[in-house]
Amino acid sequence: EAGVAQSPRYKIIEKRQSVAFWCNPISGHATLYWYQQILGQGPKLLIQFQNNGVVDDSQLPKDRFSAERLKGVDSTLKIQPAKLEDSAVYLCASSPYPASSYEQYFGPGTRLTVT
């Protein structure tokens, strides 16, 4: 079974530019999460989708971040315009919930550097 796929793996942009990250969850997983992990800290949830609906985006900085999950499969996270403090690893995770287990599985992440 293929794992969670993310691209790109690395991205370097200048502040005020825009960037987009892509995630393809494990096949059949209804729930998809985006996390932000700043160096030295644990991942922090940004947004949770179930199928193509948003369950929780309370921690998403909506003035600059947006996310969508078209057709309940792939998802895209966008930052526009980027700030220096957005430098982090962006992790995508998926879960078979609510069909079965609540266990989350993570992709390899996208490391963003904003200069």
Next chain:
Amino acid sequence: GIQVEQSPPDLILQEGANSTLRCNFSDSVNNLQWFHQNPWGQLINLFYIPSGTKQNGRLSATTVATERYSLLYISSSQTTDSGVYFCAPGAGSYQLTFGKGTKLSVIP
């Protein structure tokens, strides 16, 4: 939200030694996972353990939900066990809240 405290923050072990990592959390949970983040940043699932005890090879975990803590045991540590270990309990919509992690270094 849930507060998560992991201890110790840093741990250095000689290869072959055993260790216990602890995770305390502030509220009732219906989900808890342990992860190993390797030096390349990949989060690897170790255990899904909202309660009870599980074992997988040299690793085992115990969660006592009523007392709001979980333990991860590593026996006969190897250099490949190095990395950061995260505890992540969850409640409500089955979201996970991550602790700050325990950084483990296993030296030969």
